[in-house]
Amino acid sequence: MTIKAMQEPTFLILTALADRPQHGYGIMTDVDGISGGRIRLRAGTLYAALDRLCSQGWVQADHEEVVDGRLRRYYRLTPQGGDRLGAETARLRSNADTAARRLAGHRRPRSAGGTA
Amino acid sequence: MSGSADEPDRHAATGTRRDHLLLALYPRHFRSGYGEEMLAASRERTDSSRWPTATDVIDLLLGAVQVHLWRLRDADHAPLRGGSAIVGVLAPVILLTGLGTDVHEVAWFVWYSGFTDLPWRQAAPDAPVWLAWAIVAPLALLGRRRTAAVAAWLATAGMVVAIAIGAMLPTPLSSGQLLLALLAAVALTFSPDAPRGVAVVGMRRFLPVLGAVVLVLFARLLGRHFVLVDVVAWVALGVAIAYACRPRTMAGRRAIVLLSAPATSAAGAAVLELGVFALHVVPFTEAWPLVAGAFYGAPLVVLSTLALLLRRLERSGSFAAAPE
Numbered sequence: 001m002t003i004k005a006m007q008e009p010t011f012l013i014l015t016a017l018a019d020r021p022q023h024g025y026g027i028m029t030d031v032d033g034i035s036g037g038r039i040r041l042r043a044g045t046l047y048a049a050l051d052r053l054c055s056q057g058w059v060q061a062d063h064e065e066v067v068d069g070r071l072r073r074y075y076r077l078t079p080q081g082g083d084r085l086g087a088e089t090a091r092l093r094s095n096a097d098t099a100a101r102r103l104a105g106h107r108r109p110r111s112a113g114g115t116a
Numbered sequence: 117m118s119g120s121a122d123e124p125d126r127h128a129a130t131g132t133r134r135d136h137l138l139l140a141l142y143p144r145h146f147r148s149g150y151g152e153e154m155l156a157a158s159r160e161r162t163d164s165s166r167w168p169t170a171t172d173v174i175d176l177l178l179g180a181v182q183v184h185l186w187r188l189r190d191a192d193h194a195p196l197r198g199g200s201a202i203v204g205v206l207a208p209v210i211l212l213t214g215l216g217t218d219v220h221e222v223a224w225f226v227w228y229s230g231f232t233d234l235p236w237r238q239a240a241p242d243a244p245v246w247l248a249w250a251i252v253a254p255l256a257l258l259g260r261r262r263t264a265a266v267a268a269w270l271a272t273a274g275m276v277v278a279i280a281i282g283a284m285l286p287t288p289l290s291s292g293q294l295l296l297a298l299l300a301a302v303a304l305t306f307s308p309d310a311p312r313g314v315a316v317v318g319m320r321r322f323l324p325v326l327g328a329v330v331l332v333l334f335a336r337l338l339g340r341h342f343v344l345v346d347v348v349a350w351v352a353l354g355v356a357i358a359y360a361c362r363p364r365t366m367a368g369r370r371a372i373v374l375l376s377a378p379a380t381s382a383a384g385a386a387v388l389e390l391g392v393f394a395l396h397v398v399p400f401t402e403a404w405p406l407v408a409g410a411f412y413g414a415p416l417v418v419l420s421t422l423a424l425l426l427r428r429l430e431r432s433g434s435f436a437a438a439p440e
Contacts, residue, residue, distance in 0.1 A: 023157075024153060024154065024156075024157035025156075025157045025160040025161065028157065042158065042161060042171070042172065042175035043154045043155070043158035043161060043172075043175065043176070043179070044154070044158070044172075044175040044176040044177070044179025044180070044182075045175060046154075046157070047146075047150045047154040048180075048182035048183045048186070050150070051149075051150065051183055051186070052182075052186045055186075070156050071152070071153065071156075072153070072156075073153055
């Protein structure tokens with residue numbers, strides 16, 4: 001069965017949660033760091049994704065804390081989410097390995113041959 | 117000094133109102149589950165004194181769109197799929213009533229002048245359109261969804277061309293026929309249950325529809341002097357369609373909404389035409405864009421309104437669904 005490619009923000013959110021349970025702002029900061037500043041998640045996009053990931057069973061709420069009078073909910077990766085992240089990682093690695101091999105062949109100097 | 121004492125309260129009230137506005141587009145369950153948490157995370161992301169920036173507002177709006185789209189995709193669409201399957205098999209058969217005028221004209225010529233003298237292009241210029249639906253109908257009945265879908269789109273395109281070149285007059289009736297053609301083409305293309313259309317309807321319920329279509333064609337053959345026969349035939353067709361759709365099921369109700377939209381939009385366009393021309397509200401040449409908008413825009417409004425109404429009634433428990 002072919003697995004549909006995952007969008008990069010979703011991949012990075014799951015990657016952030018693979019390390020440890022995190023709250024929303026923590027996920028945004030971690031994704032910033034993982035992507036080298038390329039993907040800057042904002043709250044609307046993040047929580048829409050978390051809602052979807054929770055309904056898919058890949059993410060679930062872990063625990064809550066009160067910080068400065070505000071409730072912070074932490075999210076964690078579920079075993080199903082881990083499997084899906086693993087499958088996506090394998091797919092991307094396979095594509096990257098193929099590209100690397102072909103690039104190596106592309107850059108190798110061709111043997112000299114000449115016309116008379 | 118009372119002004120400065122009131123400042124924090126006014127500021128808090130403004131902040132709460134603003135938060136409510138920013139969350140207004142999200143579904144209720146999302147607001148209660150994630151709303152405050154999301155706004156707090158958004159404030160942490162941006163310098164609090166400047167929150168919300170234009171980027172924050174756009175992000176929150178886009179988030180609402182994403183939540184709604186995901187839920188729409190995730191929702192249980194089984195009733196709509198079943199309804200589309202019913203439309204896919206009934207609509208092409210209903211469209212065969214469009215042959216009525218051509219049947220009358222051909223019969224008149226044959227009666228008075230003979231078949232060989234029949235000027236086809238004058239008597240039945242839109243015959244190819246209806247004959248195309250005569251091909252779509254059996255394909256849909258046999259469950260050949262892809263072939264029927266292609267033929268349906270070609271027949272619908274042919275209908276548009278016929279209207280554009282004057283082979284088919286842009287009347288209220290033709291506006292309803294065009295909507296019905298579009299619904300048939302879309303249902304055959306996108307409904308995964310379309311191949312089972314006849315099984316969903318049941319042959320016992322399908323045959324009265326076919327019989328009523330034949331009755332309508334017979335009434336058109338008799339001509340405008342037999343108005344009562346015409347009325348009885350169309351009423352019989354309406355009753356047969358309702359019976360075929362199984363109105364006690366959710367899929368059947370959706371099919372009825374879809375199939376009634378062309379009829380109600382044609383009626384609305386007829387009323388508008390009467391109002392525009394009979395009351396001389398606007399001269400004909402200036403009224404044409406209004407009439408065209410009514411003919412082809414009214415169906416979309418009618419369809420959307422009926423679908424929304426049905427959904428509200430079902431959610432309020434007004435219609436309990438029988439087993440499909």
